[in-house]
Amino acid sequence: MTAPRFLIVADGDFGPMTSKTANSIIRYHPERTAAVLDRQHAGRTVQEVLGFGGAIPIVGSMREGLALGPSSVLIGIAPKGGQLPAEWRAWLGEALDAGCDIWNGLHNFLSDDPTLAAKARARGRALHDLRQPPADLPIASGLAKAVDPLVVLTVGTDCNVGKMTAQLQLTRTLNERGIRTRFVPTGQTGIMIEGWGIAVDAVVADFIAGAAEWLTLEGSKQADVVLVEGQGSINHPGYSGVTLGLLHGSCPDALILCHQSSRQYIGDYREAAWLRIPPLADYVRLYESVAAAVHPTRVIGISLNTYDLSDVEARRMCDRAQQDTGLPTTDPVRFDSAPLVNAIADERTRYLRTRKAQ
Amino acid sequence: MTAPRFLIVADGDFGPMTSKTANSIIRYHPERTAAVLDRQHAGRTVQEVLGFGGAIPIVGSMREGLALGPSSVLIGIAPKGGQLPAEWRAWLGEALDAGCDIWNGLHNFLSDDPTLAAKARARGRALHDLRQPPADLPIASGLAKAVDPLVVLTVGTDCNVGKMTAQLQLTRTLNERGIRTRFVPTGQTGIMIEGWGIAVDAVVADFIAGAAEWLTLEGSKQADVVLVEGQGSINHPGYSGVTLGLLHGSCPDALILCHQSSRQYIGDYREAAWLRIPPLADYVRLYESVAAAVHPTRVIGISLNTYDLSDVEARRMCDRAQQDTGLPTTDPVRFDSAPLVNAIADERTRYLRTRKAQ
Numbered sequence: 227m228t229a230p231r232f233l234i235v236a237d238g239d240f241g242p243m244t245s246k247t248a249n250s251i252i253r254y255h256p257e258r259t260a261a262v263l264d265r266q267h268a269g270r271t272v273q274e275v276l277g278f279g280g281a282i283p284i285v286g287s288m289r290e291g292l293a294l295g296p297s298s299v300l301i302g303i304a305p306k307g308g309q310l311p312a313e314w315r316a317w318l319g320e321a322l323d324a325g326c327d328i329w330n331g332l333h334n335f336l337s338d339d340p341t342l343a344a345k346a347r348a349r350g351r352a353l354h355d356l357r358q359p360p361a362d363l364p365i366a367s368g369l370a371k372a373v374d375p376l377v378v379l380t381v382g383t384d385c386n387v388g389k390m391t392a393q394l395q396l397t398r399t400l401n402e403r404g405i406r407t408r409f410v411p412t413g414q415t416g417i418m419i420e421g422w423g424i425a426v427d428a429v430v431a432d433f434i435a436g437a438a439e440w441l442t443l444e445g446s447k448q449a450d451v452v453l454v455e456g457q458g459s460i461n462h463p464g465y466s467g468v469t470l471g472l473l474h475g476s477c478p479d480a481l482i483l484c485h486q487s488s489r490q491y492i493g494d495y496r497e498a499a500w501l502r503i504p505p506l507a508d509y510v511r512l513y514e515s516v517a518a519a520v521h522p523t524r525v526i527g528i529s530l531n532t533y534d535l536s537d538v539e540a541r542r543m544c545d546r547a548q549q550d551t552g553l554p555t556t557d558p559v560r561f562d563s564a565p566l567v568n569a570i571a572d573e574r575t576r577y578l579r580t581r582k583a584q
Numbered sequence: 585m586t587a588p589r590f591l592i593v594a595d596g597d598f599g600p601m602t603s604k605t606a607n608s609i610i611r612y613h614p615e616r617t618a619a620v621l622d623r624q625h626a627g628r629t630v631q632e633v634l635g636f637g638g639a640i641p642i643v644g645s646m647r648e649g650l651a652l653g654p655s656s657v658l659i660g661i662a663p664k665g666g667q668l669p670a671e672w673r674a675w676l677g678e679a680l681d682a683g684c685d686i687w688n689g690l691h692n693f694l695s696d697d698p699t700l701a702a703k704a705r706a707r708g709r710a711l712h713d714l715r716q717p718p719a720d721l722p723i724a725s726g727l728a729k730a731v732d733p734l735v736v737l738t739v740g741t742d743c744n745v746g747k748m749t750a751q752l753q754l755t756r757t758l759n760e761r762g763i764r765t766r767f768v769p770t771g772q773t774g775i776m777i778e779g780w781g782i783a784v785d786a787v788v789a790d791f792i793a794g795a796a797e798w799l800t801l802e803g804s805k806q807a808d809v810v811l812v813e814g815q816g817s818i819n820h821p822g823y824s825g826v827t828l829g830l831l832h833g834s835c836p837d838a839l840i841l842c843h844q845s846s847r848q849y850i851g852d853y854r855e856a857a858w859l860r861i862p863p864l865a866d867y868v869r870l871y872e873s874v875a876a877a878v879h880p881t882r883v884i885g886i887s888l889n890t891y892d893l894s895d896v897e898a899r900r901m902c903d904r905a906q907q908d909t910g911l912p913t914t915d916p917v918r919f920d921s922a923p924l925v926n927a928i929a930d931e932r933t934r935y936l937r938t939r940k941a942q
Contacts, residue, residue, distance in 0.1 A: 333790065365822040365823075366822045367821065368858055426789060427788075428788055428789065428790070429788070430691070430786055430789070431784060431786065431787055431789050431825060431829065432785040432786070432823060432826060434825040434826075435821060435822050435824065435825060436822065460828075460874065460877060461877035462832075463725065463793060463833070464723040464725070464833075465790060465793070466793065466828050466832045466877075467789060467793060467827075467828045467829025467830075467832070468789045468825060469825075469828075470818075470824050470825045470827075471789065472825075474819075475821070475822075500726055501878065504877075512877060515873070516870065516874055519824075519870060520821050520859065
């Protein structure tokens with residue numbers, strides 16, 4: 227199949243920290259992005275809003291967007307309240323009429339919407355519900371601890387701090403160094419970028435670890451290193467169960483802790499300022515101790531997201547995190563990713579030596 | 585509605601440790617149990633197989649069972665492999681023809697089976713799929729930490745060690761002492777016993793904590809103490825995500841750690857003897873530290889399941905656990921539940937004092 231050309235819907239919420247799915251598609255597949263639909267920023271370029279993405283236009287209506295000839299419409303943000311607004315449903319209907327497929331990463335499946343499903347059928351278009359889990363997932367049984375490659379999982383201090391982005395950057399650099407590295411997508415955005423994966427937050431709760439195990443086994447084929455995309459955070463009041471199932475199911479040999487430097491509170495509860503993000507060293511201890519209850523592992527580096535800081539500030543944050551934890555630290559998007567790439571390469575050497583010794 | 589009279593299907597797996605759902609219904613609602621269907625033990629009484637349950641007969645065929653006039657057939661074990669055997673489907677068809685409803689706690693819903701669903705419709709009978717989660721569950725937002733009653737969650741060293749049974753025993757005794765106590769069912773068996781609840785292992789992964797929060801709020805109405813049924817274990821390779829989501833979503837003020845004294849390995853992996861169960865004191869530390877990342881709590885007692893030990897051995901296990909952890913310990917089914925009941929009552933006094941002081 228030919229690569230899709232996306233019109234990304236991010237109406238009302240397009241921005242550096244708000245439209246995570248849209249931004250990741252633009253970062254990793256700018257060539258696939260025809261335009262972004264957001265009435266608030268219509269007329270500007272993506273570069274002007276995000277600080278990357280170049281001349282990709284932002285349009286103010288579905289009609290303008292469709293005129294640019296996309297093959298697919300991709301839902302690039304979660305609408306407020308979680309439900310698809312009536313206006314968006316009308317847009318998606320227009321897009322199907324114009325011959326587009328739809329890519330949807332929301333918890334609500336478009337194939338469950340009788341009107342859109344009927345229209346897609348009639349027009350011969352596809353509704354890709356990327357969070358729809360496969361049938362017959364296994365219960366995890368520890369198979370992931372026996373795979374050949376080194377398995378590295380990103381873990382976070384919160385949601386939306388850069389766990390996927392870190393792995394994508396590192397995958398690229400490790401492969402450039404000749405270390406065969408595969409990225410394992412565990413969320414809808416990663417799946418959109420890679421074309422395979424399972425959204426582990428959308429499976430039935432008993433199968434979180436089983437999905438993680440299946441993904442790790444699948445990613446291990448013909449790879450030296452497997453970089454598993456992390457989800458949520460071990461202290462996230464809503465999503466910690468997904469985080470732990472992923473941690474225990476993928477049996478990682480090493481962890482990279484991801485943090486957004488300017489964030490002080492667990493994000494989804496920012497208004498209430500409920501949960502202050504504890505020091506990174508506390509996260510290191512907590513992740514290592516709870517992981518070790520199933521499979522021993524250790525944090526080998528810190529990945530910071532410093533998008534909203536000055537260069538000087540960003541550098542200072544990296545230095546401080548490195549001091550506080552004693553671990554190699556970088557922002558792999560902004561600075562050289564070498565500290566983390568080296569940490570993974572060294573860990574792989576150690577891992578191969580230990581394996582041989584056994 | 586009148587209480588159901590169950591014919592419990594436990595064919596091929598009826599026994600003290602194998603048929604958890606069947607056994608719990610029999611323990612808490614013997615008056616609702618007309619018979620058990622198990623060809624292997626047909627002709628014996630439930631008492632002879634389980635050590636409790638009295639003269640309830642075990643029959644060897646659906647026809648014999650239906651002749652005893654049950655109002656409902658209840659699936660009391662998980663069939664090997666998880667799929668409903670063809671033979672069982674035929675039995676359930678017979679039961680619907682005879683005018684029975686079906687109670688099903690399996691992950692597979694009978695209402696998704698076209699043949700059984702059509703037959704139930706035609707006969708006007710109900711298929712109760714108890715693991716079917718409600719629509720529109722919330723994402724947890726910390727509401728459970730603000731409820732009025734003292735919230736106590738059971739946590740375990742493994743699955744199937746007595747987390748539900750402990751809470752049911754304690755609910756009964758606390759109410760007898762005049763402390764208004766409500767049991768909150770989080771699994772299919774608890775739901776069968778209480779007539780309400782959510783099977784938190786069957787919700788979409790992102791909503792585990794949200795389901796736990798909803799249940800805790802619901803259980804808090806007109807109660808002094810809420811006893812939440814725990815699930816799985818923090819170090820269970822398959823189910824730990826459910827355990828943590830429940831722990832963070834219900835924001836318990838206190839925990840009771842449950843263990844089956846004779847068990848050495850995490851149960852579902854017994855053949856591989858993969859994961860040795862660590863000392864109880866390690867569990868206390870791990871549960872408290874991972875819970876505190878969202879809401880501070882502490883383990884206030886140990887509940888042992890000693891069903892397979894002699895009286896002397898059982899008493900010795902309680903003494904040893906109490907020594908190892910410094911916490912009040914009992915087997916609330918076998919011995920006096922007072923040590924745990926007192927621990928909860930004391931914790932409630934302390935809790936009310938702290939609240940008042942704030």
